[in-house]
Amino acid sequence: MSRHRDRPYRLGATDAPRILSREECDAIAERVFRFARGRGSDTRVGIFSWWQGEMRWGRNRVSLASDRRDLRIEIWRGSPFGSYGSATTNQVDDVSLEAAVRAAERELDLMEEDPPAAYLPPLPTLDVPKTAIWSDATVGLTTEARGEMARALVDSAEGKGMLSAGYAEVRAAAKAVISSEIRAGRPAMFETPYSAWTHAQCSMTVRDATGTGSGWAGLSSYDWGKIDAPALAERALDKCLRSRNPVGLEPGRYTVILEPQAVADLIEPLVYWLGARERAESGNGPFVLGSDDALHITRTKLGLKVVDERITISHDYADPALGIVPEVGAGSAPVSWIDHGVLSALSYSREYGLGMLGEQYGLRGTTGYRMSGGESSIAEMIRTTKRGLLVTRLWNVGQFDESSVLCTGLTRDGLWLIENGKITKPVKNFRFTESPLFVLNSIEALGTPVPVFRPTRSGSGELMPAIVPPLKARDFSFTSLVDAV
């Protein structure tokens, strides 16, 4: 008898579902519940399924075309509010599920037997925000379509004698955590409601054969329909062609026009600190004000102006352009971390919210954010610049002083000198040493916010979108020349 005879989910099969539906998750959980025996009344089943299609190419040749899918089933056996043993499998046939249940029970048997909880008030019902995080266009991008797209993108560069490298990815994922006790109407730890989301990204670098010019363009979104791959390719090619044979320039302080991607790259370390209220109150990071000897607390800069008043950094679950995966217990209200330049919120856990603020919810961190902009276009910024630099993106940005968020990194894939309102020549890359806080306090103009390339996923694999404007700032500090393109 085949061990996997009844397996409904076949890895690699073309007719298999890409991710599991809510009903399929429920059905798996019900089957797992039946295998439970022995100590521990609760069986908790976490089901995480994902599908991912990829296309990678380099030097105008495709090096990877994949269509992968998998699932992970985590099974916990134990007593509600007590010890749990756990085991993980990626097989959903009865034999495998039962074996995983037994493995979780064996681990539970090795654990200390906790005294039963004497009193458990009912768990609060926590809001789960509704958000737009699903795109049929993302899921519908077939392997063939990805191949055709890559061919077209490569052709555009190859036609000009350039070398192209890039990566495109479409992904769908779903998760749910289901508890047998909660399903039976008894108190137990928690369930995570079923949620499914999509994610897409495309980025491309074009270089000339002699290695003197490089252009890049990229975008990530939950919706492939919002990613115009040919336009990205055209932009990367254009930047490459215009960045060839750069000249060296003296390091120093320059007025800079940062394209949206460069702004996102620069403020990433700052965005991290917006999500760390507990750390700030422990005396870490840029938002520490000092100790309050009267109240015996560490004051933060909440309520104080920290950047230019034109800057607002916020998120809203209902923002369809962002598409944030919901988090139970993090609240559902829109948040402005920086509101017209004033630090108005720092994110915190639900534990902190209960214990320190007397609130039901935590405040979710900046996994997705929108930064406010202005009316200027990049062309207008260039026109109004007497001498400055146009920056495509920043790379390898690292923070080396947390109190000022002083960072260092490199410019990359296109840097041009602007003289008397015109781009005059490509210049060699620089290493910069600058703080996003200083830059956001030296703004001369802001453009329209647009989605940028932020493919980083959170620990549980959810996307972290960002919408960021281009900006023009004065006195940006470049500290040395870099030979790399």
Place this chain on the structure above:
Amino acid sequence: MRIRELWPARALARRAPWLAAVAMVVCSTGASAQTRFVLADTTVDVGKYTTVEECAAAVLRVKHGMERHERKVVWKDTLPFDPHDLMAPLPEATIATARRCTARYAAATVPVTDFAILFPLYLIADRDADAATLAKRRLAAISTARGTKPASPPAAAAKEERTAVLDSVFTFYMDAQPARVSPAESLVVAFDRSVPRPLQAGDVHELLKMYGMLGNQAAKIMDSTTLKARGARAVALVDSLSPGELEVLKDKFGEDGAGWKATFLGMHMMQAGLGVMLDSLRRSTAAFAAYMGGLWTESTGERPEASEYPIGKTAPRLVGNLLSGKDSAAGPPRPVPGKVNLVVFVDGMCTDVVPLPPPYHLVTNVQHCYEDMSELRRLAARFPALEITLVDRTRGSYMYLHPQSAAEEASLIAKSLEAHRVPGTPVISASAFLRVAAPDRRLIPKTEQPNFTAYQFGKIFVPGGGQSLLVDQDGVIVFSGIGTSAESDWISSQMIGILLARQTASAGADRSAPASPR
């Protein structure tokens, strides 16, 4: 190499680290032998194990299993603490497993690098002589390395390593079952003698730690001779220090002075013995307070009145502005006048002992809460006349809930105490908070808190965290730290018994006294 890092000796006496060690080792060794999704073969012959780590895992697994089995048969939570338990041998199955598994390891030839794992295994196997041999070889390895290798550690490093090894051996002895008090005592005495004179503060600090552990163990098994002797030696060690070294020693106990004062007082109490202390209490609370004040002066050099223990002070009346008694805020005054009282400042964590993952995020399991509550139940059962008051306050949240009012939170706390069957009358007060202006909005508990402020006597006794006070029938505080741990069961029982006997005697005296002439 820090030996203690390999197998922290204190972990032998604690259950969670046992569990972690077992889980870690068992899981890692088991995984390689398993086929995916096939039930593991649990009928393993330990004789086939080839490494000391596997051997340790097997022995720990059996030991842990036996302990679990015993707890299922007898839940000692409900029984008085029995000092003989500490001296009882391990179950035969555990000893047999350790013997079988360690049979191939001869103490004279086994690599000394396995010392930290093998030493406690030898003790479990009742191979004490082999354990001693291995310890000697481990100590010799230090001097060998120092004497022969060109890149040998400097003398200071060798001394540090030697101290660490001795500390490990000592702790292994103390944590063993049954406790090896005699070899541990011999070891610490030998170590004491081997330290070059004049003594340095660091040496005395290390020795005090060892003598303190010996004293604790002696108190647990009611070995008054060892207790007194080691207390006297500890006092003598401190007395032998120069004034400068004494200050260095005090600094090692922490900056606020509470650490060294408590330690020095403890040494003097050990030296004097518990009998004298109890005899003074039998006489009167005033005599007891004077005796303890004298010990304070002797150990700290401060006036008796400066004692940071509230002994001899009048217990302030408790305020239950949210709840006093089960139903209302209108209960009798507490501590109850004319009765012997135990006032327990409940550990806030003990009303929400449930570990919760995100998104609820709550405290990790607090095992000591269950033990504290069990001890209270034992005391209440043994001394029905004892008035127990459970003092707590609101915190603005309760477990994973956000109560709408302080009254609701007090009700949740009371329900929790009741569900845990904690005997006593809850007295719950509303905490006063400041709300920092928006956007900060933090709730800051005010420094002045009902009950908790009134009972704040000094740096050593801080109300909360399960701390308790024994109050006599006249409302005078007799002792702090009473009751809520199994180890203090004996002394707690003695003191409560004495006070209740005094209460009964005075009631009898009142009845037999002639009526006063009108």
